Amino acid sequence: MFKLLGGLHRSWSSSTLGKPPGCISRIWFGPLPKDSKWVKPGRISYIENDVKKTADIVKIVDGVVVLLFSKSREKLIFVRQFRGSVYHGICTGSNVQVSEGEADLERFPPEMGVTLELCGGAVDKDKSLAEIAQEEVLEECGYKVPVESLKHVFDYRSGVGASSGAMTLFYCEVRDDQKVAMGGGVDNEVIQVVELSVEEARKLVQTGAKTNGGPSCMMGLLWFFLQKDSN
Template sequence: MNDISNIYYGPLPPDSPYVKPFRFHYTQNGKEKSWDLLKVHDSVSIVILNTSRQKLVFVRQFRPAVYHGLVCAEAGDDGRSIDMKKYPPSLAVTLELCAGIVDKPIPLIEIAREEILEECGYDVPVERIEEVISYRSGVGTSGSLQTLFYVEVTDGDKVPSGGGGVDDEIIEVAEYSVEEARKLLQKGNVLTSPPSFLFGVLWFLTNRVHANSPQQ
């Protein structure tokens, strides 16, 4: 995952299947205004609890946007001046919920089921997946919709061929006890995790910990 080299920046091609920038014009209280936005895919994320071992199942992956946020002050216009000894790629490996973009015309719960299998290796029917809440992310740039799901899995749901992502994805599965997850939310922590991860963990601790407490 950390074997990364030859980092540089380039202009966004107009045929990007993931991000389309545009300018939004409007009139507010008689004054003309504009705002630069990004059209991106909606997404799903899933809080996964392995009840066989009472472990929350997360994923780790290298995120270029996080890396750029860390190095942008010293990277130059094209990124070629990055000191990778000072800024190793491991700094931008995030801890996240299992998640994926909505890029096909199927129910969101089916997309969630696919992501659980592809990223974490658990094959579960949609009947066991619970839809929790939908909310808007990136409200200053994209306003895309993300839907949070919850599922309980067992060791018996694990399939040998699943997990780790598909195609060119490099994803590492990480398991945390409830107490380890709780410590992530302690005051003063600085994390590379996105807000959706923190929200998902907080939702679980608020709504599901007591239901599973006899096994903890």
């Protein structure tokens, strides 16, 4: 039976963005299979100043993210989806043990794991980063954009502790006539497209703000307000 392993979990709220993108009826946890396609745990050892040191690491897939801005409606475009890692992190707090068994959905509603993110995806194709980003914009948000419209903003690391994936941030302006599909992802993905006004998005990076989104979203917004929005 799933138990709360940590103390107080971080606050969360989905009320401002409406209902979650999908209907989750059951959640359970288990150990990582050895054939995982996306995550590979390991250990690195090294000698620094004649002292042997080790670090436990998790190899993850590199990714691209795209900050989308609708010129037709002057709104920033985000995606929402359930992230199991976020759900587990909130439920268990600071405890590093991976719990096993069923989650209590009344005590821990699935909405706790719904994130607000920039459009993006894994670098898992033999294509350029811009081409992968172009595909993600179409699949997740429904806009067909030329590769040339994707502005390369910067490259960074998703983390520098246990895991570290190379990330590339793009910026792209879109118009309504480029909307050719509903978006929402491919295969079994359940992704909800969300549009926020510039002022609504500004609240996400104000002092004291809380969000379930990753650092890519915050970094993209801070760049936007610094480089694109002069108000």
